[in-house]
Amino acid sequence: MNPIIDYLKDSVKEMGGEKAFLYLAKARDVAERKGIRVISFGIGQPDLPTFDNIINAAKAALDERFTGYTETEGIRELREAIADYLNYRYHAGVRPDEIIVTTGTKTAIFLAIAAYVRPGDEVIIPDPTYPAYPQLTRFFGGKPIFVPMKFDQDRGFMLDLEAIERAITPRTRAIVINNPHNPTGAVFRPDEISKLLEIAKDHRLLVIVDEIYDNFVYEEGAFKGVLELEPEWRNYVIYTNGFSKTFSMTGWRLGYLVASREVIEPLKRLATNTYSCPPSIAQKAGVEAMRSEASWKAAKAMIELFRRRRDVMYEELRKIPGIEVWRSTGAFYMYPRIKGLLDKLGMDVEQFADWLLENYGVVVLPGTAFSETHMGREYVRLSFALDEALIREGIERIRKAVIK
Numbered sequence: 001m002n003p004i005i006d007y008l009k010d011s012v013k014e015m016g017g018e019k020a021f022l023y024l025a026k027a028r029d030v031a032e033r034k035g036i037r038v039i040s041f042g043i044g045q046p047d048l049p050t051f052d053n054i055i056n057a058a059k060a061a062l063d064e065r066f067t068g069y070t071e072t073e074g075i076r077e078l079r080e081a082i083a084d085y086l087n088y089r090y091h092a093g094v095r096p097d098e099i100i101v102t103t104g105t106k107t108a109i110f111l112a113i114a115a116y117v118r119p120g121d122e123v124i125i126p127d128p129t130y131p132a133y134p135q136l137t138r139f140f141g142g143k144p145i146f147v148p149m150k151f152d153q154d155r156g157f158m159l160d161l162e163a164i165e166r167a168i169t170p171r172t173r174a175i176v177i178n179n180p181h182n183p184t185g186a187v188f189r190p191d192e193i194s195k196l197l198e199i200a201k202d203h204r205l206l207v208i209v210d211e212i213y214d215n216f217v218y219e220e221g222a223f224k225g226v227l228e229l230e231p232e233w234r235n236y237v238i239y240t241n242g243f244s245k246t247f248s249m250t251g252w253r254l255g256y257l258v259a260s261r262e263v264i265e266p267l268k269r270l271a272t273n274t275y276s277c278p279p280s281i282a283q284k285a286g287v288e289a290m291r292s293e294a295s296w297k298a299a300k301a302m303i304e305l306f307r308r309r310r311d312v313m314y315e316e317l318r319k320i321p322g323i324e325v326w327r328s329t330g331a332f333y334m335y336p337r338i339k340g341l342l343d344k345l346g347m348d349v350e351q352f353a354d355w356l357l358e359n360y361g362v363v364v365l366p367g368t369a370f371s372e373t374h375m376g377r378e379y380v381r382l383s384f385a386l387d388e389a390l391i392r393e394g395i396e397r398i399r400k401a402v403i404k
Helices: 019-034 052-063 076-090 105-116 132-139 161-166 190-202 261-275 280-291 293-317 339-345 349-360 388-402
Strands: 099-102 122-127 143-148 150-152 156-158 172-178 206-210 237-242 255-258 380-383
Touching: 019 349, 052 280, 052 293, 076 099, 076 255, 076 280, 099 105, 099 261, 105 132, 105 206, 105 237, 105 255, 105 261, 122 132, 132 143, 143 161, 161 190, 172 190, 190 206, 280 293, 293 388, 339 349, 339 388, 349 380, 349 388
Parallel strands: 122 143, 122 172, 172 206, 206 237
Antiparallel strands: 099 255, 150 156, 237 255
């Protein structure tokens, strides 16, 4: 008997990874083994470096020797800055003592699911989805209930609200909503979100909200946050967000969770026993990110850059027969249907992604990385968080691969 292996929990053994990171490793292997430049439409992070003023704030924190533990919930200065942002943007009335700063938004999601999902509980998740939601639900003994999204050529991907309500059972504990949406690039309309919140209230369900892409919106007026749409958010919403995308701070691991004070207090104890506190230096950088006009000016310029990249990707993809593409309205992803290509090549979507990387040096993520229903088997996700010239070259490689 080997206890270090034999005693490992099944829930850990069975947990899936995030395939974006798997393909990151595959891409490095192909690049090194074949000596080629791989163009990656894979992992979802801005390609711009963290803005200079934020980096300088972190350097100042180091110079001041601000390197010890902080409060588990985060320094008050940062929580006040987050509250001011949410209240300015969403008129939400959030107080600093209703915020926990976390080691990335993924940790905020972990706290929410850990705190509420019991063995046997069901969690409704629109599909396709960011994989952390179902994986963590299973880890804590719950059951993810996938509800496929609807698609309309003009409106794009939409929540199937009737199907969501039909999926509710006596075991349903929560609904997870990510808006703007990864992987589809959809921005759900305010009336969709309001109806979802009504359903949750009617059935006394928790709503776990992830709005990490809330600033990556490309159509005026398309997005309204949950905290703005629902004055009673304290009664049934756990809200998560973070710094990774808006301020290009993925490696700083800084996110936050918002809930009523009665919920925050026990979650602080859970956080204490999980990670003690967020990184002190990153918190000082976060204050600068939230408070500085320079940060928001740089973020706005980055988002405008991404809008142009989106348009380039859309125009290039739609030239390839067998690809059905919709111009995404948020985040920095497109989720085209490639059934025509798969039928022509005689491949499934995972075989296609591996073949494309190995033979043409292009990374796309198979839809099965985000879906366990039909919403993954015929789709791929492409990130447009890379230079326009690389977008054009990468899609040209795809075109040459599939047009024979």
